[in-house]
Amino acid sequence: MYLEDYEVGAKAEIGSYLFTADEIVRFAKRFDPQPFHLSEEAGLAGPFKGLAASGWHTCAIWMKLMVAYQIRMAKERMAAGLPVGRAGPSPGFTDLRWRVPVMAGDTLTYFASVLETRPSASRPGWGLLTGLNSAVNQNGVEAFRFTSAVFVERRPG
Amino acid sequence: MYLEDYEVGAKAEIGSYLFTADEIVRFAKRFDPQPFHLSEEAGLAGPFKGLAASGWHTCAIWMKLMVAYQIRMAKERMAAGLPVGRAGPSPGFTDLRWRVPVMAGDTLTYFASVLETRPSASRPGWGLLTGLNSAVNQNGVEAFRFTSAVFVERRPG
Numbered sequence: 001m002y003l004e005d006y007e008v009g010a011k012a013e014i015g016s017y018l019f020t021a022d023e024i025v026r027f028a029k030r031f032d033p034q035p036f037h038l039s040e041e042a043g044l045a046g047p048f049k050g051l052a053a054s055g056w057h058t059c060a061i062w063m064k065l066m067v068a069y070q071i072r073m074a075k076e077r078m079a080a081g082l083p084v085g086r087a088g089p090s091p092g093f094t095d096l097r098w099r100v101p102v103m104a105g106d107t108l109t110y111f112a113s114v115l116e117t118r119p120s121a122s123r124p125g126w127g128l129l130t131g132l133n134s135a136v137n138q139n140g141v142e143a144f145r146f147t148s149a150v151f152v153e154r155r156p157g
Numbered sequence: 158m159y160l161e162d163y164e165v166g167a168k169a170e171i172g173s174y175l176f177t178a179d180e181i182v183r184f185a186k187r188f189d190p191q192p193f194h195l196s197e198e199a200g201l202a203g204p205f206k207g208l209a210a211s212g213w214h215t216c217a218i219w220m221k222l223m224v225a226y227q228i229r230m231a232k233e234r235m236a237a238g239l240p241v242g243r244a245g246p247s248p249g250f251t252d253l254r255w256r257v258p259v260m261a262g263d264t265l266t267y268f269a270s271v272l273e274t275r276p277s278a279s280r281p282g283w284g285l286l287t288g289l290n291s292a293v294n295q296n297g298v299e300a301f302r303f304t305s306a307v308f309v310e311r312r313p314g
Contacts, residue, residue: 030217030221031217031218031220031221032217032220032224033221034224034244036246047246048246052246054220055246055247056213056217056220059213059216060187060188060189060213060217061188063188063211063213064187064188064190067189067190067191087191088204089204089212089255089258090212090255091254091255092212092252092253092254092255093253094251094252094253095249095251096249096250096251096253097248097249098246098247098248098249101246146249151204
């Protein structure tokens with residue numbers, strides 16, 4: 001989609017992901033080897049009372065699902081004969097909150113909504129899309145949210 | 158270390174990390190399969206003019222180096238006969254900026270400085286440590302920064 005195709009206030013379901021104990025431990029061994037991310041036993045003695053996913057794991061899965069979502073949207077647009085805009089890099093983000101832990105066996109469903117779109121001053125032909133991203137667990141409790149920014153191509157002409 | 162051991166303004170070098178092309182592609186395949194993170198060829202056609210690491214990869218490596226740093230510090234304290242406080246979970250962070258891309262072959266050196274320490278209202282016996290974290294590449298250019306928050310145990314008594 002091009003910058004002009006994003007409607008402020010629109011909210012999309014991006015995808016869902018089951019955090020298995022194996023995946024949680026695999027991520028933690030590589031990137032976040034704190035005891036409460038490495039085993040159920042250590043987790044029970046820690047602040048989460050069980051095996052909890054690294055917060056960075058919940059972020060990385062957001063990115064994974066967002067890329068897959070963008071590819072699905074692009075294919076739909078191409079199938080409908082619509083042009084596809086490029087998504088560019090992100091300058092960063094803000095206000096990330098891990099609100100409740102993501103425990104082994106939890107499934108998060110991720111959502112994205114559009115907060116603001118504006119032309120970029122620094123990148124001609126591109127705009128900056130500000131979005132609110134969140135993830136809700138299988139009990140309907142929000143586990144994670146942050147405000148993202150990403151460069152998005154403007155509609156030609 | 159306990160909350161009371163952190164001095165506002167103190168800055169520490171956490172560690173360095175070489176981002177190889179293999180590691181960049183491996184991370185991207187699992188979590189961020191955008192073309193400019195997947196191959197040098199696609200990267201050359203994209204916004205970074207080469208193969209660049211996922212921004213979430215630079216975050217995950219920060220966590221990896223920070224955990225290793227905390228373990229080193231804990232061992233030093235134990236060797237000196239000092240008590241070791243526990244680090245707890247993080248409620249989130251803010252103001253993350255990816256300032257320049259991290260390209261294949263770049264080495265980032267990560268730093269952490271103490272912005273604020275205060276007792277936690279919600280967790281008796283714990284405090285909240287706010288820190289400024291950054292990473293500088295081999296050319297001395299800051300590539301990444303964010304403001305973190307983490308619960309840290311208070312000194313007993």
